Amino acid sequence: MARKLLTQRFPFLIPIRIRQRRLFKKISDRLKGYEFSKTFEPNPLPYRIYKHKSLLIRKLGDTDIQLQYNKITNLKLAICKINQVVIKPGETFSFWHLVGNSSEKAGYKEGIILMNGEAIKGIGGGLCQLGNLLYWMFLHSELETVERYRHSFDPFPDYGRVIPFGTGATLMNGIIDLKLRNNSNISYQVNLHLDEEYIYGEIRASQYPPYKYSIVEENHRFAKKVDGQVYRQNKVYKKKIDRVTGNLVEKELVMENDCLVKYEIDNEKIVGSL
Template sequence: MGRRLFGEISPLTYRIASERMILLRHLRNVRDRGSISSTRSEESLPITVYRHNSLIRRRLGNVETELQDNKAVSLGLTAPKIDGILIAPGERFSFWSLAGRCSAREGYREGLTISNGRPTRGMGGGMCQFTNLLHWMVLHSPLTVVEHHHHNGLDLFPDYNRQIPWGTGTSIAFNYLDYQVENRTDRTFQFRTWTTDEYLGGELRVDRELPMKFHIREHDAYFYEEGADVFRHNRISRIERDKRTGQVVSSALILENEGKVAYDRSLIRAEILPSRSPRRSEESADLPIA
């Protein structure tokens, strides 16, 4: 066994290590304050780039219903903090700079969190669903992702009404694991976000029509066995298409995910191959996006 890190010795040392990282990120954000988006508009920009609704309460293995209800409360508190934010040319969007620290004093509740690859509970848990939504919309735009963390080494929960490919999610922790996007275009973008009883909703909007449209495709998607374990594999590609001509301008692989399945194999709604599949094209499964 390798030597443990300071933060792995005990809950106290973990807290000390976390607070140190939070302080360091705070100092960095103060230095970069001038480039971080802070202007908000109650009026929506005229053009919708992409719109998505994310189901708040989903079947996630044995996750308690209480944690799902708590997540709904926390998402509802965060939505107004992000709603209307403008990302002007040269600016950088920082999720935690706007959302702030989740605390019971503000009304946040305990929800599902992931620690050391395992589900647990913590204040404001489930907030990664918010950055999942933002990231999915950003992938359909020319905005540039500059900070993104995710759990692609594990497939933590079975598919249930999955709308976006596995592996395109995010992992965040206040404030040192952030989700950040830069606007390197000549247009201004805007996030609109809201919650209903069932959904977390969002729109990415822009001040002028974009000449291109982006499509996300999942391919080479399959489950396979390795010893007593089951693993999941897929690739995610992004296609850029010229709106005027319909021609493909570019196509690029943006992610290749390989993760150990962390739930009972009986919940897998697909064939499990006896080994990693060499028949990638035959095992592919596209996810069409308008």
């Protein structure tokens, strides 16, 4: 049997551990010398690079629906801190540098948090949906991924999925971040808003870059391993396409997912053992 973490044995230590990790993260970021994006432009930059929308309320197992309504409050608070930010040449976009502390004091409510392979409730829960939207849009740009994490498990069955599995970005208050660096000579802008049904986002730019990007999924499957557990696997590629000629310049493997499935899967969907 695996040994439990200290915070699993003594849950009252969790807030102390979180504060400690947030402090370490701030020190680490400072030592790395990031120049974070902090300029906001109320007028949209002239060229749209990509847009996407994400359904706000969806079926997530047997979780309390109120947590999803709370999530919308959390998303509104975070969007206000990110909307219209401009990522200038040489700058790095950081989710938490912009959003700050997603605490109860800052107005955040309990939402769904994925931790230690389980869906639980916690203050600021649901912000991963914004991280997922942002990262999916950023993948369609030339911005370089500096920091991005994903869950090692698949918590819920798909509900109206429109993008490849495993292309999101998980977040944890001030600790697990989403960072992308602008190595180009073009400025990029993030625009966000939501209504009663969707959260909407777009990436805009000061000029069209020479390339556009397409994200494709290959080899998606559910497979049972020798331990008897089912894993969800796929490969995700980023296609770099010349904007003028339409020719494929490069096809890059950007992620390879192998995630434990935490829900029941019909046997006919499982390809076999590994």
